[in-house]
Amino acid sequence: MTGTLKRRALLLVLLLVAAWFTVPAARSFAAGGCTPTGAPPPADAAQRKVRDLDWDGRPDTLWVAQSRDGSPSSQGHIDRVVGVTTASGDNAQVEVASASPIPLAALAIDAQQDGQHQIIVSDGRSAQLYVFADCKLQTVADNQGAPFLFDLQNLRDHGTGVGCGDVGPSSPGRHLVGLQALNEGLWTVRRTEIDLNGTLATIGPSDTVTAASAQDPAVISAQTISCGDLTLAKDGVQQP
Numbered sequence: 691m692t693g694t695l696k697r698r699a700l701l702l703v704l705l706l707v708a709a710w711f712t713v714p715a716a717r718s719f720a721a722g723g724c725t726p727t728g729a730p731p732p733a734d735a736a737q738r739k740v741r742d743l744d745w746d747g748r749p750d751t752l753w754v755a756q757s758r759d760g761s762p763s764s765q766g767h768i769d770r771v772v773g774v775t776t777a778s779g780d781n782a783q784v785e786v787a788s789a790s791p792i793p794l795a796a797l798a799i800d801a802q803q804d805g806q807h808q809i810i811v812s813d814g815r816s817a818q819l820y821v822f823a824d825c826k827l828q829t830v831a832d833n834q835g836a837p838f839l840f841d842l843q844n845l846r847d848h849g850t851g852v853g854c855g856d857v858g859p860s861s862p863g864r865h866l867v868g869l870q871a872l873n874e875g876l877w878t879v880r881r882t883e884i885d886l887n888g889t890l891a892t893i894g895p896s897d898t899v900t901a902a903s904a905q906d907p908a909v910i911s912a913q914t915i916s917c918g919d920l921t922l923a924k925d926g927v928q929q930p
């Protein structure tokens with residue numbers, strides 16, 4: 691073999707090796723779903739079929755579980771875990787840090803109707819936000835890098851619920867909104883837009899609407915977690 695042929699053969703081999711590594715990686719998220727990895731949910735996990743999270747056209751599964759860490763140093767500490775199992779058999783999970791004794795509940799949404807899928811996890815006092823992206827459950831953070839947290843009981847004077855809506859013309863279209871129902875003689879609901887870009891959440895514009903009474907649908911909605919037709923109570927999965 692001449693030097694030129696050897697170089698050509700080597701180049702061909704390199705191209706084939708490169709193709710071998712790039713094609714499955716690119717296809718794993720779109721056509722065939724996420725590549726099967728990770729441990730499946732515990733047998734006693736609460737599970738629920740949700741919409742297609744990894745764009746392979748098949749519905750996926752959201753689950754919530756708890757497990758008692760058996761190590762002596764843990765002192766019987768219970769880990770609470772939220773996970774996604776795709777139809778293709780991939781498992782992603784995240785441990786939810788929370789001091790609340792209230793069972794966790796999780797809801798999968800596409801707040802901006804742009805194909806990004808968020809998982810809202812409530813412990814009754816606050817709600818943490820995750821995004822299912824690159825076949826992983828990733829924590830959504832604010833622009834300071836801190837995990838984004840919704841107040842659900844106005845404990846930090848931030849809010850009472852979570853919804854999806856369109857606040858103001860500056861960024862058209864549906865967004866995630868933080869909701870704060872207040873009764874100061876007159877019921878009001880403050881809505882604050884949360885702009886999502888992957889794992890980054892940025893506070894957007896806000897407005898305040900008035901409501902007639904505690905039974906006003908705007909007030910009731912502002913004390914729950916929902917997005918469009920989906921509600922945490924009806925479409926979420928509850929920790930067993």
Ligand SMILES: [Ca+2]
Pocket residue numbers: 723741742743744745746747748749750776777778
């Ligand atoms: Ca899927």
